[in-house]
Amino acid sequence: MERINQLYDKFKGKFEGVNGECFRVAKSEEIGDLLINILGAKGSKTISLYESPISQSARLREKLTEAGFIVHTDDLFTNTCTDHVGITEVNWGIAELGTMVQIAPEVDKRLCSTLVPIHVALLKTDSILPEMDDVLEKLDSLPQIPGFVGFVTGPSRSSDIERILEIGVHGPEQVILIVTDQ
Amino acid sequence: MANSELKKEIAGALQNNVLRGALERFSHLYVIAREKAYQGYDFEALRNKVQEIKSYSASHIDEMIDLFEKNATARGAKVFRAANGKEANDYIKKLAQEKNVKKIVKSKSMASEEIHLNEALRADGVEVQETDLGEFIIAIEGKHPSHMVFPAIHLTKEQVADLFTSYTNKKNDPIISKLVKTARSVMRKKFIEADMGISGANIAVAETGTLFMFTNEGNADLTATIPKTHVYVVGIEKLIPKFKDASYILKTLPRNGTAQNITTYVSLYTGATEAYLENGMKGTKDFHIVILDNGRRNILKDEKFRQMFNCVRCGGCINVCPAFQLVGGHVYGGKAYTGGIGTLLTAFLDSEETAGKVQNLCLQCGKCTEVCVGKLQIPEMILELRNRHGQKTGLPFTQKFALDVVSNRRLFHTMLRVASVAQKPFTRGKQVIRHLPMFLSGLTEGRSLPAVAEKPFRDIFPTIEQDVKNPKGTVAIYAGCLLDFVYPRIGEGVVAALNEVGYKVVFPENQSCCGAPATYMGDRENAVKSAILNIQGLEAEKVDYVVSACPTCTHALKEYKELLHDNPEMLKRAEELANKLYDFSKLVTILGGLENKGDGIPLKVTYHDSCHLRRKMGVYQEQRDLLSNTSGIELIEMNESDRCCGFAGSYSIKFPEISVPILERKLRNIADTGAEVVAVDCPGCLMQISGGLDQKDSSKIKVKHTAELLLDKRKKK
Known part of the structure; x- marks a missing residue:
């Protein structure tokens, strides 16, 4: 646990350093309430949810709907074009960089991670690995490299005008990661 | 480009205070930020690996291409080998016709700039949209990139606001955060409506058929996710043998290019993935990879230049180049590539004549060699280019005359002794010459020349x-x-x-x-x-x-x-x-x-x-x-x-x-x-x-x- 805590702390420091928001819960049941607070404060109303083991064990669809959010789980191309938030699960975190890694050959999963203004990512705490090479090793040991793997380090950014850093260009403007211990 | 034109371009660039200010500020920040980004990493060891991997690929290029084609094809990609720009453009144009493509979104691809793909497609009436913020801005301006990583670095926010105002027919204020939002909303519509995406790649892995893209804005992922047809244009120098070899480029390219530990997005595409097809139905996208030669094998054949294959296109060399920092990219005349490495690429991939002129901008200071990820000896290659150009076209008479004199010991030494007497009117009794008359005056502008000693x-x-x-x-x-x-x-x-x-x-x-x-x-x-x-x-x-x-x-x-x-x-x-x-x-x-x-x-x-x-x-x-x-x-x-x-x-x-x-x-x-x-x-x-x-x-x-x-x-x- 000591090691997991260290890796989490390192990850969080790096992730926040690139303008990401990072939260940790002990049990996945806590994710719903946490998200209701976070998204409520941001004034978000509509959500595209790509279901995953964490989202299901957290009963996110039910909880968020009960709390008054409009949650879409299908017709995601149409919905991600207009929804405020997309929720997906990611496979790994890289502590040395504050990077999330997602395997997503499915188009809907990618749309929920990229087309929306706010991306909420879900991750198991023990999936935070120390270094980038650990992830490359994991990918390399799969039967085949998945059709799409995305390394995401914070919200989208550009310094193309006068070299001034601006957050939120074509990809998400905000990235929120919720890490769950169970 | 004639020399007088080059001189005119230089004068224009030097007068552009925006460009000079931005480049100079960046040159200071870059050095510090880059050093910080490499903290805890052994840069020399990393670049030795990059050099090893890339030069292995270069010396096994046919094997690499065959392997890549085999593995990418097995995963549903259609691979086309283009010997030159025309073949690549024709293939993509034909594909667009077959698919009845009307609108294309592009995410940064220098290779497609090199072959003038946009122009070729537009000639067929297809709308081609650059989606990277900087590229979008200069596309409205109608100019080429002034920097490989920051293409619009020569413009102020006020100029960008004016360009956006004319493009959207709506008043845009010169506030950077708002300008970025304008680009986001304009581009969103383009992404959603596009029926074809075109991209470039930073790495192509032979053993898996995987393409790596390094980006920050998120446009590359949208380009690769939404349209039902996607084409990659990839130069053969992007190939590396093994998947895990990408590690070394991942660790160096972002740190060298923008002093980031990693770019916001590193996206790995292997074969055809799922996309939305007609009528909201999901299916497998039509996925094409054009492997581009276009002069690259000539680089490989040339003993003195084959190390250019080790370049990862990070732009680190131009970030530290004293001449580039003053004049920026437009002066280099190439359509896609700028600075020292750009000069070399232009020579092989675009115009020998342009390269022959702009190679003169290299000071031969060698600063670039200290930061180069691929350990390229850029100054030596530029010198070789200079020699070949000199042999082919001859030097201007005055230069040739001067060099003939210098290599004739007796004549040269006699002239110097004469000069120690003849210079007297200009030295005014001092050991320096502050002003020379007429056409020589440029020599004493901003600095004095030393006088020749009385006694050698x-x-x-x-x-x-x-x-x-x-x-x-x-x-x-x-x-x-x-x-x-x-x-x-x-x-x-x-x-x-x-x-x-x-x-x-x-x-x-x-x-x-x-x-x-x-x-x-x-x-x-x-x-x-x-x-x-x-x-x-x-x-x-x-x-x-x-x-x-x-x-x-x-x-x-x-x-x-x-x-x-x-x-x-x-x-x-x-x-x-x-x-x-x-x-x-x-x-x-x-x-x-x-x-x-x-x-x-x-x-x-x-x-x-x-x-x-x-x-x-x-x-x-x-x-x-x-x-x-x-x-x-x-x-x-x-x-x-x-x-x-x-x-x-x-x-x-x-x-x-x-x-x-x-x-x-x-x-x-x-x-x-x-x-x-x-x-x-x-x-x-x-x-x-x-x-x-x-x-x-x-x-x-x-x-x-x-x-x-x-x-x-x-x-x-």
Whole structure:
């Protein structure tokens, strides 16, 4: 646990350093309430949810709907074009960089991670690995490299005008990661 | 592009204060941020791996392409090998017609810029949209990128706001965050409506068929996710053998390019994935990879240039290039590639003629080689380009005439002696020339030129008393033109220091110009002439060592081996010369160094590293130790001590408009130290820096060669 805590702390420091928001819960049941607070404060109303083991064990669809959010789980191309938030699960975190890694050959999963203004990512705490090479090793040991793997380090950014850093260009403007211990 | 046009482009770029300001600010920030990004990483070890992997691919290119094609095809990609731009464009145009494509979104692809793909598609009436923010801006402006990583760095937010206002027909305020939002909302619609995406890749993995993209804005992922047809245009130099090899490029490219630990997005695409097809149905997208040659195999075939395949296109080289920092990318004339590496790429992939002109912008300072991820010797390749260009087109008459004179010892030396008398009207009794008349006036703009000494070193040498009891050996001194005819006192310092370590010094009378001017101007014929003259003149066989106090000469003399590789007799002598030859500070250190003494009078000294001495010879600690070991001298390091002073031989004559601003930055760094003396080890740097200081009448700072300063501080009173 000591090691997991260290890796989490390192990850969080790096992730926040690139303008990401990072939260940790002990049990996945806590994710719903946490998200209701976070998204409520941001004034978000509509959500595209790509279901995953964490989202299901957290009963996110039910909880968020009960709390008054409009949650879409299908017709995601149409919905991600207009929804405020997309929720997906990611496979790994890289502590040395504050990077999330997602395997997503499915188009809907990618749309929920990229087309929306706010991306909420879900991750198991023990999936935070120390270094980038650990992830490359994991990918390399799969039967085949998945059709799409995305390394995401914070919200989208550009310094193309006068070299001034601006957050939120074509990809998400905000990235929120919720890490769950169970 | 004619030379006069190049000059006009340079003048325009220099007048663009936005560009100059942005580039200069970035050049300061970059160095610090890059260093921070590499903290905890062994850059040398990483770049050795990049070099190893990339050069392996280069030497197994057919195998790499076959493997990549096999593996990508197995995953549902359609791979097309395009021998040239036309084949690539025709393939993509045909595909667009077949699919009835009306709207295309593109995410940054330099390869497609290189082959003018946008123009080819637009000619067919297809709408092509660049989606990267900077690319979008310059597309509205109708210009080419001014920087490989920041294509719109030449524009202010006000100019961008005007461009967006005209594009959207809605008033855009010059507030950067709002401008970015305008781009987001304009582009969103384009992404959603696009029926084809076109992208470039940073890495292509042969063993898996995987393409890697490094981006920050998120446009690349949208380009690759939404349209139902996707085409990658990938140059053959992007191939690497193994998936895990990507690690080394992942660790270096973002750190070198933008000083980021990693780009916001690193996206791996392997084969055809799922996409939305017609009527909201999901299915497998139509996925194409165009593997582009377009001149790249000519690079591979060329022994001198094949290392270009090790380039990862990070742009690190241009981030540290003093000339690029002043003029930006437009001046380089290439459509896609800028700076030193851009010049080389332009030569092979676009226009030899353009490259032939813009290669002149390289100072040969070698700073780029320190940061290059692929360990490319860009200055050496540019020099080779210069030589080939010089051989093909010949040099302009005045340059050729000057070089013919310099390689003729008697004529040159006679002219210099005449000059010491003829210059009198311009020196006004001083040791410098501040103004030259008419067409020569550019030479004295922003700096003064030194006057030719009344008595050259060769005439002074016999009068020097060399008090060496039981000499340990003999050293021949190679003076070089500047030391001999302009700065003879440096020579006296060299003799004194070598005497102090127990060696006698001789002056071989028949030595002549080292040939560097000819080499750097691309005149190999005269360079060879100089080499033979000096090998015969110096007779290295007769002495224990040869010393030079000019690193450019030292380097030139050491390179005689290359110039004479097809002349076995001379080659042997050239090798003997190279083995015995050292630069002043290095030789004095090898021979035991100087004991601690000096006049003890406090003197604040700062040190400027010459490009050749530091980067070609790796000598930077020796002279600092010699100076620090002299009582009275307090050595204060300046900021950017190894940044070029802008002299670069004939460069300062060809491009005073670039050379002088580079010098000014050096002068600011010097002034900031509060030093009274700048020590240098290169007479060229000495001439440039003292010329700049002389024009600032308020400056009391002196410039001295290390040998001369040691002589001043250590001579017996």
